Amino acid sequence: MSRSLQGLPALSEHTLLRYFSFAMLYVAQGIPEGMTLFGIPAWMAANGKTAAEIGGYTAIIFIPFSFKIVAAPFMERFTYLPMGRRRPWMILGQSGIALTCMAMSLLPDPLGNMGWLTAFGFCLSVFITFQDIATDALVIDIVPISQQARANGFMWGAKMVGTAASLALGTWLLNQYGFFAAVFSLSLTVVAIMFIPLLLRERPGERLLPWTSGAGSPDAARLQLGSFTRIFTSLFGALKLPDSIVLILGLFTMLTALAFMRTLFPIFTIQALGWSNQEYSSVYAATTLAGGIIGMLAGGWLVDRFGNLRMLSTYLSLLIVLTAVLASSEGRWHQSYFIEGYMVVFNTLFTFATIALFATAMQCCWKRISALQFTLFMAIYNLGQTAGAALIGPLRAQLSWPYTLLAFSLLAAVALVVIQFLDTRRHLVKVEVLEAKAVAAIA
Numbered sequence: 001m002s003r004s005l006q007g008l009p010a011l012s013e014h015t016l017l018r019y020f021s022f023a024m025l026y027v028a029q030g031i032p033e034g035m036t037l038f039g040i041p042a043w044m045a046a047n048g049k050t051a052a053e054i055g056g057y058t059a060i061i062f063i064p065f066s067f068k069i070v071a072a073p074f075m076e077r078f079t080y081l082p083m084g085r086r087r088p089w090m091i092l093g094q095s096g097i098a099l100t101c102m103a104m105s106l107l108p109d110p111l112g113n114m115g116w117l118t119a120f121g122f123c124l125s126v127f128i129t130f131q132d133i134a135t136d137a138l139v140i141d142i143v144p145i146s147q148q149a150r151a152n153g154f155m156w157g158a159k160m161v162g163t164a165a166s167l168a169l170g171t172w173l174l175n176q177y178g179f180f181a182a183v184f185s186l187s188l189t190v191v192a193i194m195f196i197p198l199l200l201r202e203r204p205g206e207r208l209l210p211w212t213s214g215a216g217s218p219d220a221a222r223l224q225l226g227s228f229t230r231i232f233t234s235l236f237g238a239l240k241l242p243d244s245i246v247l248i249l250g251l252f253t254m255l256t257a258l259a260f261m262r263t264l265f266p267i268f269t270i271q272a273l274g275w276s277n278q279e280y281s282s283v284y285a286a287t288t289l290a291g292g293i294i295g296m297l298a299g300g301w302l303v304d305r306f307g308n309l310r311m312l313s314t315y316l317s318l319l320i321v322l323t324a325v326l327a328s329s330e331g332r333w334h335q336s337y338f339i340e341g342y343m344v345v346f347n348t349l350f351t352f353a354t355i356a357l358f359a360t361a362m363q364c365c366w367k368r369i370s371a372l373q374f375t376l377f378m379a380i381y382n383l384g385q386t387a388g389a390a391l392i393g394p395l396r397a398q399l400s401w402p403y404t405l406l407a408f409s410l411l412a413a414v415a416l417v418v419i420q421f422l423d424t425r426r427h428l429v430k431v432e433v434l435e436a437k438a439v440a441a442i443a
Contacts (some may be wrong), residue, residue, distance in 0.1 A: 010201040012142040021196050023158035023296070025094070025135050027189045028193040030162025032097055036061055036121045039170040039182075043242050047111055052303055057114065061121035064306070065382070072133055072375035076231050081216035083209070084202035084222060086138040086371070093131025094194045100124050101187030105180050136378075137371035140362050141223070142202060142396050145428075149308060149359035150300030156355050157296020161380070164289040167429040224367050231369060237434055238366045238373055243427035247364050248380050250419040254316070254357060255384025256391070257411035258350055261323065263389040264404070265343070272401050273333055287343040295351030302352065308360040310417060315353040320409045322346065327405035357381075363424050366431050368438065 011018050012219060041054050070305075080088045104120035107113060122134050135155075143151050166186055173182035199208065207214035225231045265284065269275040322345060332338045361377040362370075388411075395407050 008199055008201070010206070011138070011202045011205045015147065017200070018143060018147075018152060019075065019154050021200060021369065022135060022139060023154040024196055025090070025131065025191050026095060026155040026159040027162035028094060028190050029132055030159040030164075031166040031190055032101060032124045032128060032395045033159075034163035034166030035110060035170045035183065035186055036124055037059070037376050038167045040117075042171065042371070043174050044111065047110065047266070049114075053114060057118045057121065060118050060213075064122065064125035067073055068129055068133060068375045069372075069379050072372040073231055074325045075130070075133055076139070076369060077228055078088055079224070081220055081224060082207045082214060084206050084217070085141060085220040086134045087197055087202050087206075089130055089134035089196075090138070090197040090321060093127045093134060094126030094190070094197055097124060097131065098187060098190045098194050100127060101183060101190055103403050105177070105182075105184035106132060110192025111178050132372050136362070136374050138202065140365050140370035140374060141220075141367055145363050146304065147192055149303035149355065150361050152301070152359045152362070153298070154296055155295075156351060156358065157292045157299065160288060160292025160351065161296070163227045164285055164292065167285060168409070204310045225368055231372065232432070233311070234366065234438065235372055238369065239376075241427060241430050243422055243424065243430075244364060246418065246422045247361065247377070250415060250422060251357065251361065251377060251380045252384040252387070253352070253411070253418050254415035255381050256388040257408055257415055258353070259385035259388030260391055260411060261346065261388075261408045262350070264408070267392070267396075268314065268401065268405075269339065273339065281341055283343060287340070288349045290344055291347035291351040294348050295355055299355040303356050303359055308356050308363065308424065309422060312353060312356040313355065313416060314358065315349050316412050316419075319346065319349050319353070320412045320416070322349070323412075327402045327409070330402055358421070360424060364427050364431075368432060384414060 009017060015218065037058070044057070047196055075086075075089050079085055083091075100120060100123045104117075104124070107116055107120065110117045139148065139151055139155070162351050168184045170186055173185055201214075203217035203219060206217055206220075225234065239248075245395055266280050266351065269280045269283075287328060306314075326342050329338070361374060365373045365377075391407075391411075392404075396404050399407065
């Protein structure tokens with residue numbers, strides 16, 4: 001190993017390097033997700049695949065994201081500490097994403113080999129899951145609480161940018177040059193990003209690779225739990241804290257509201273306003289990309305400056321008022337700039353709210369079980385998304401369009417009330433008590 005590589009700073013020691021690295025790792029998640037979850041299904045539809053075939057493909061590649069809570073305990077229990085507590089799993093996930101993308105690009109006649117296409121998409125989701133859990137856990141482990149909001153801003157914004165860019169570029173390559181060129185070209189970007197976990201240590205003195213010199217960090221060893229019993233006992237101890245319960249309720253109610261509105265967008269614009277699906281896709285992609293970029297530049301800074309919960313309350317309040325104005329302005333729905341302006345502001349506030357929410361969830365995690373606890377919080381997040389989408393059918397059957405839109409404001413108001421009971425400072429004091437008890441038990 002060259003002296004220059006040995007001299008690279010560790011992530012725990014360099015703030016800007018952390019921001020850059022975590023943002024790029026989230027870009028690496030967004031690239032395959034943009035292609036497999038959005039680009040390929042649209043390409044399949046344009047080439048005559050049935051709704052059942054497209055739905056079956058999408059449903060299967062979503063499965064690994066639902067089993068993060070199963071993978072997380074194993075990632076807590078097993079690692080290779082000489083290379084870091086989370087980094088071995090990051091390398092596995094990132095290299096798996098790159099190799100699967102490259103192998104997938106070689107698939108002949110993908111539309112005629114749906115089984116293999118689906119299998120590659122499923123494998124990609126598995127490796128994205130490993131990389132996602134490990135990256136989030138490392139942020140909690142080594143990023144100071146005062147910087148976690150800004151880190152989340154860069155990460156979430158970068159993922160939205162990666163997803164949107166992958167969707168736009170990948171679709172163009174698919175249409176112009178075919179499946180191999182599209183998937184292989186995007187895989188090269190993922191391969192380049194793979195050098196970040198390969199060349200950067202978590203903490204000083206650790207090995208870059210198993211055969212290089214170095215030793216495990218005492219800080220990482222102190223946090224590592226050696227049995228599943230201790231892992232789950234610690235998890236239950238943390239979840240029993242009152243503010244953990246409030247956070248779980250806040251995650252669920254807030255994402256129920258936000259997912260309700262985001263799922264309602266295509267139905268509202270196409271069925272109520274008469275847009276084409278191409279018009280909706282173009283506007284939604286552009287407004288999502290704008291929200292991601294603005295969130296990356298300002299979302300984390302605002303939370304750092306004014307506080308997680310204050311900004312989260314502000315974002316929810318603005319979304320409630322914004323949507324109430326939309327619902328009461330039916331006479332202006334035919335004006336495209338009015339609806340497009342709403343979508344820009346909504347997606348920007350959605351990005352800001354997600355950054356603040358993720359930063360709050362990370363702040364409430366106990367470092368000893370950060371991978372498992374944060375994954376559980378995200379499982380509640382995903383459950384809220386499912387609940388929000390499921391509400392659309394029953395509410396739309398009973399309500400007119402203005403009242404359907406107002407239902408979002410009501411759901412968001414419930415979330416706003418719930419988060420007022422959350423006190424992160426009080427929670428952190430109780431987590432410190434848990435940590436003291438754990439250290440005393442080990443001693």
